[in-house]
Amino acid sequence: MVTVGSSVVPTRPGWRQMIEVDRLTKRYGSTVAVDDLSFQVLPGRVTGFLGPNGAGKSTTMRAVIGLDLPTMGEVRINGRSYASIRRPLCEVGALLDARAVHAGRSASHHLLCIARSNGIDPSRVSAVLEMVGLAGVTRRRIRTFSLGMLQRLGVAAALLGNPGVLLFDEPVNGLDPEGIRWIRTLMKQLAAEGRTVLVSSHLMSEMALTADHLIVIGRGRLVADASVAELLSTSSRNRVRVRSPQAGRLSTLLTRDQPGVNVQSGPDGGLEVLGMDAPAVGELAAAHGVVLHELSSQQASLEEAFMDLTRDSVDYRTGTDLLSLESSTTPTTAGSRP
Template identity: 55%
Template sequence: MIEIRELTKRFGDKTAVDRITATVRPGVVTGFLGPNGAGKSTTMRAIVGLDRPTSGSVTVNGKRYADHAAPLREVGALLDAKAIHTGRTAYNHLLAMAATHGIGKSRVHEVIAMTGLESVAKKRVGGFSLGMGQRLGIAAALLGDPQTLILDEPVNGLDPEGVMWVRQLTRHLASQGRTVFLSSHLMSEMAQTADHLVVLGRGRIIADAPVSEVLALATGSAVRVRTPLAADLAPRLTAEGGSVTASPAEPDLLSVAGLPPARIGELAMHAGIVLHELTPVSASLEDAYLELTQDAVEYHSEVSR
C-alpha cells in the first residue's frame, strides 16, 4: 500500500505538487493521470525517495522507502527506462541489481523470461530499441518479487503485443493482492487496465475515484441517430431541448445530446420519420479526462487554443 499524506514539493518558486493526499490500495490497478507538468513524475519520485518532500509524507507498506532494509523486495519501480549503463548487457544489469539484495541468478533468468528478453539478454543495452528498454525496466522492477509496483509510462514504445502483455501482467499482479500504481498517456489502454484513477492537475488532485465514477463525470454522452429524413428530424429534436450536430460527410447521420434515446424514438415515430439507427454513445475515458483537466493544462499547443 502507498500512503501519500499532504505531500508538497517545491523547486524554487515552482510548486510541483501541492498538498496531495491519496491511498493506493493493494488488489487493484490504480492509474495515475494528468497533463504534462501536473506533478505525476515528481510524486512517483517522492514515493521512492528520489525527491525529498518539502512537506508531508509518503510511505510504502507502512515505511518510508529509505527505511526498508531491502527496498527492491518491497517496491519495484520503472521511472526512467533509459537510466541504465548502456555498456552493460541486460543480463549483467539485472545481475548487478540482484547482487545488492542477495537475489539469486535463478530469479534473474526468471524475470528475463517473463519479460521476453531471452534473445537479447546478452546484448548491450545501448543498442536496445525503446520497447526493449521498457521490457528491461519492467524486469528490473519485478526482480525482487515486490508487493508494490510503480510504473511510469510502462507501455511507451511497446508494440500492440507488448501493450497487451503489460495490461495482462499488471492485472495479474493486482489479482495476487499486490499494489499496482501506473501512469500512461494512452487513455484507451488505461480504460482497459485500471480499476481506480487518481488524476492530477497543476499539482493538485482533481479526481480520486473508480474508473466508472470518473466516466460518469463526463457530460459528453450522445446518441447516434441515422435516418434518411435527418433534415426533418433535426429541428424537432432541437425544439425538444436536444443539441443536434449533423455530419457533413454523412447527411443521414445526427449526433444528439440532451435527449434520451427513447424520447428521440418517440419524436421520430410521431412525425412519421423512419430511423435506421438509434445508438447511445457513452463518453470515453479520454472524454472524461479532457473534461476534468481542461482548466489544468499548463502547456498548450497553438492548435488546441
Template identity: 60%
Template sequence: MIRATELTKRYGSTVAVDDLSFSVESGRVTGFLGPNGAGKSTTMRMVLGLDRPTRGAVHIDGSPYRELRHPLRKVGALLDARAVHGGRTARDHLLCLARGNSIPASRIGEVLELVGLTEVAGRRIGGFSLGMSQRLGIAAAMLGDPEVLLFDEPVNGLDPEGILWIRTLIRKLAAEGRTVFVSSHLMSEMAQTADHLIVIGRGRLIADSGMGAFIDRSSQSYVRVGSPRSAELAALLSAAAAKPSGDSAAMVGSPADPAVESHGDRLRVTGMTAAEIGEVAAVAGIALHEVTLVQPTLEAAYMELTRDSAQYTAEGTRA
C-alpha cells in the first residue's frame, strides 16, 4: 500500500503538489488522473524518493522509499522509458539493476520473456523503438517481483497490440494482489483498466473514488424514469432527493446535486440511484414502466470535474 500524507512540493514559487493525502490500496488498479501540470509525475517521483517533499510524507507499506533495503524488490516503476543508458544491451541494463538489488541473474531471462524481448536481449537499447523501450522499462519494473508497481503513462507511444498487452498485464498484477498505481491521459484506456481513481488538479486532490461512483456522480449521469403517474412520482422523488444520501465517495465540489426534471412523459433524475428511485415508487405503490441508468463516458465525467483545474485550455473547449 502507498500512503501519502499532506504531501507538498514547491519549486520556487510553483506549488507542484499541494497538501495531498491519499492511499493506494493493494489488489486493485488505481488510476492517477489530472490535467497537464497537475503534479502527477512530481507525486510519483516523491513516492520513489527521487524528489524530497517540501512538507508531508509518502510511505510504502509503512516506510519511506529511501529506507527500503532492496527497493526494487518492494517497488517497481516505469517513469521515463527513454531515460536509460543507450549504449548498453537490454540484458546488461537489467543485469546492472539486478546486481544492485541482490536479485539473481536467472530472473533476467524471466522478465525478458514476460515482456517479449528475449530475441533482442543482446541489442543495444539506443536502437530500440519507443514500444520496445516501454517493454524494457516494464521488465526493469518487474525485475524484483515487487508488490507495488507505479506506471507513469505506460501506453505512451504503443501500438494497439502493445496497449492491449499492457492493459492485460496491469489487470493481472492487481488480480495477484499487488498495489498498482497508473497515470494516464487516455481516458478510454483508464476506463478499461482502473478500478479506483485519484484525480488531482493544480496539485490538490479533486476526487478519490471508485470508477463507478466517479462516473455516477457526474451531473451528466442520470436515471430516466417512465411511469403512468410521473407527475406524482416527480414530487415524491424531489422530496426524497432533498435528503442527504450519505454517499461516502470523496468528491470535492461534486456537481451532481439531486434534481428531478420532466422531459415529455419521462423523468430525468440526477443524484439518486435507480434502487433509491424504485424504493420511493414502491412505498407509494406507483408502477414504473422504465428505469434506465444513462451514464457519460469517463472522459466526459473527467472533463466536467477538472474543467476549472486545467492549466492550459484551448479556446472553445470549455463547456
C-alpha cells in the first residue's frame, strides 16, 4: 500500500530551506555543462527543472549535493555548502540515479546501511518502505527489482532522513501510470509540508500537472524562471480560434495592415489567429459587421511553450524536427527572466 501523508512525514518548523545556485559553471574538459547559471529554489512549492538533453540539469543537481565540484560559482543550501552540513541526509535528500545501488542487498538492508552510516533512526527504514509502496518486498534482492521499483527505492532513500530539501532527477522514469500518479501526489504533498522540492522531467504533461514553478535551462544557461501560468501566458503559440460564415473576409481583415498577425485555416473551416488576442479579434469583426459563430482563446501546452523557449538550445534534433521548425511561422518567445 502506498501511503503519503503528514501522518507519516510530520511537518517540521525548520523546513524553510532554499537552494541557491549562484553563478554556477561546470566544465568537463572542453564541454561546458553548466554556464554561469543562477537561480533559487524556494520552499513550499514544486519546482520543475526542465531543459533539452544535455542542458546541464543532472550536472546542476549533482553540484547541489556535492557530487560535482563547480569550476566556478557555488551552490548553497540555506546559506551553506552541502559539504558543511553536519548530517546531510537529514537536510537534503536526492534521487539522482535509481540504478546506483548495491544490487546484492535487499531493499531493507540497503536502506539500513544508509541509515546507520548517517545516524538516522533505523525505524525510518520500514516507514519509508511503506511510504513508497515497497513494504511487501523488503527482503528481496535489489537485482530482481524493475526500474519502477528501483525508482521507488531511490525515493525511499531520499526520504530516509526526513529532509527539508529534496531533489529528484527524472523520478517517473520507468513508472507505470499508477506510479506516475503516486509520484505527482508525493511531490505536491512534500511541498505542501513546507519542503523545497526540485524535480527534473522530460514529461511536459506531467510537469504541467505537478510543478508550481519552472526553471528552464538550455546549454547550461538559464532560459526561464517563472510560474507555470506565466510561462504559458508568454508562449507565442497562444492563439485565438474563430469560426465565421465570412471566414475569407475576416482573414483578410485580420492580416491587412496588422503586422505580426498570422492566420491559419483549420480543418473544419475555422481560423487560428496568432499574434492577436480574442477581444481584439471580436472587436475587429464587430467593427466590420462580420458574423462570428465561435471565438475562443487557445492556450499553448507546456510542451509547445518549452519547444519555443528551448528552440535555440537543442543539441540533438532529428530530421523531422528540423522540417517542422523550418515550416514554423511563429517567432521564439523568451520567458520571464529574474
